[in-house]
Amino acid sequence: xxxxxxxxxxxxxxxxxxxxxxxxxxxxxxxxxxxxxxxxxxxxxxxxxxxxxxxxxxxxxxxxxxxxxxxxxxxxxxxxxxxxxxxxxxxxxxxxxxxxxxxxxxxxxxxxxxxxxxxxxxxxxxxxxxxxxxxxxxxxxxxxxxxxxxxxxxxxxxxxxxxxxxxxxxxxxxxxxxxxxxxxx
Numbered sequence: 001x002x003x004x005x006x007x008x009x010x011x012x013x014x015x016x017x018x019x020x021x022x023x024x025x026x027x028x029x030x031x032x033x034x035x036x037x038x039x040x041x042x043x044x045x046x047x048x049x050x051x052x053x054x055x056x057x058x059x060x061x062x063x064x065x066x067x068x069x070x071x072x073x074x075x076x077x078x079x080x081x082x083x084x085x086x087x088x089x090x091x092x093x094x095x096x097x098x099x100x101x102x103x104x105x106x107x108x109x110x111x112x113x114x115x116x117x118x119x120x121x122x123x124x125x126x127x128x129x130x131x132x133x134x135x136x137x138x139x140x141x142x143x144x145x146x147x148x149x150x151x152x153x154x155x156x157x158x159x160x161x162x163x164x165x166x167x168x169x170x171x172x173x174x175x176x177x178x179x180x181x182x183x184x185x
Contacts, residue, residue: 061089062184066106070180071130071140071171073161075101080140080163082174090174093167095140096149098158102131102138107181111137112172118143119158120150126172130181133159140175142168 061081065072072081073095081092111129118124122143129139136159143149146165149158163171175181 059092061087061092065182065184066180068180070182071109071175073102073140073181073183075104075183075185080161080167080171082170091167091170093163093170095167096162098138098149098160098162100134100136100138100157100159102133102183104183104185107131107183109175109177109179109181112175112177115144118149118160119156120160122147122149124160124162126168128171128175131183140168140171 059077059079061072061083062074065081065083067087068083069085070083072083073079075097078095078097079092080095081089084090107130109128109130113127113129115123115125116127118141123145124141125144127139127141129137131138134157136157138159138161140161140163142163142165144165149160149162
């Protein structure tokens, strides 16, 4: 039997150039950005972690908000604090005020309703009334569906102070009838 010779492979200059180009690109790709080890935190850094840049630490309870167990509402910060008898904030959260705000001062929770329809047509719950102004009752509440309040039509007056659903539940539990509500500028 006669052996069949292997076919001759001819490599042209163009093929050699293409192979060289691919090899150069592969080396360059491998030289790209390499991950580096993050610096190890010091003992003091781990003992006192800093606040996340995407979630800032909320402000402390306003100094001019009185003492004792109370709900504090800051008009300027659009924020509420639930403060216990030892003056420690148990919870704080942002709110969406209506177009009519209460004047700074101290009030008491006087009426509570489980649910109703807000003046904007949204189903609301955990309604905690504490003041009135311009013929409107001012209350904290949250939308049943958890949404933020819709944009108000020009000239419409609303007095609800809305919050996220979990915050509304917390305020409802905390804000029993007779609880002080301190409104600060």
